[in-house]
Amino acid sequence: MENFYLFVVMCILLILLPGPDTAIATKNTLVVGRTGGFKTMFGTCCALLIHTLAAVIGLSAIIVKSALLFSVFKYVGAVYLVYLGAKTLWALKNKKTTPEINAESKYEGKSCFKQGFLTNLLNPKVAVFFLTFLPQFVNAGSDTFIPFLTMGITYTILTAVWFLxxxxxxxxxxxxxxxxxxxxxxxxxxxxxxxxxxxxxxxEKTQH
Incomplete structure (x- = not known):
């Protein structure tokens, strides 16, 4: 593995860029509170670990190389994000009294982990990121299992620290x-x- 510290710096810069994960964490923190934000973060990190394992065993490569599979993940992820956004706007429109808001927040708290998990897992860009970014820090011709696993876990930890x-x-x-x-x-x-x-x-156009 090469330039680990450069990898960490690059990860921090990328994590700080706003994306769907940040948006859903913001929404759940505002609606449910700190606990909702932490559950969302935990869901996001669990999805990142799955992406890490997928990259290690090559499943992400299959998804990226298959136009059909990539498109399926892309559109399912897109529909889910639009659904969450529409649900947020609809709930905002229908808020009337404080008791109803509290009841809704209690319900939303139960789904925060799922929202964070699915938002990240169904984003094919994360799979592409792992397969295009991680190899840049691995020695040519060397075994990628341990380096990929180390970098994936490092990225997940840095993500968790930022969200905390x-x-x-x-x-x-x-x-x-x-x-x-x-x-x-x-x-x-x-x-x-x-x-x-x-x-x-x-x-976005699928590139292969």
């Missing part, structure tokens, strides 16, 4: 973030962003 900090910061300014007007604005923005990510993913 991000969710903590959101929670620290919760007094402002939990104002009804602020929540409506933020949920509206994140719902729109999720739909945007879904449409962007669906409309």
């Amino acid at each position: 900090l991000y969710i903590y910061l959101l929670n620290q300014i919760s007094a402002f973030m939990k104002k009804p007007r602020t929540q409506r604005v933020m949920e509206g923005i994140t719902g729109t962003i999720l739909i945007g990510f879904g449409l962007k993913l669906a409309l």
Whole structure:
């Protein structure tokens, strides 16, 4: 394995870029609270570990090389993101009283892990990332099992650390973030962003 520290720096820069995982973590932290954000983060990290194992044993390569499989993952992931965004906007529209909001938050809390997990798992870009980014830090002709596994776990840990900090910061300014007007604005923005990510993913051309 080559340039591990450079790999870590590159991972940090990539993780800091906003994406669907950040959007869904933001939504669940605002709606459910810190616990919802942490459950979402755990779901995302579990999906990243699956992507790591897939890259190690070559399943990601099969998905990337097969136009059909790649398209299936792409469109299923896109539909799921649009569904989450539409669901967020619909829930925002139907909020009427505080008890209903609390009941909804309790329900949403149960699905935070699933939302984080599926948002990441059904994103074919993550599989492409693992197969195009990781090999750049492996010696040519060497065994890739341990290096891929190490880098995948490292990326997952760095992702978890970033989300822990991000969710903590959101929670620290919760007094402002939990104002009804602020929540409506933020949920509206994140719902729109999720739909945007879904449409962007669906409309991107598959390259093989």
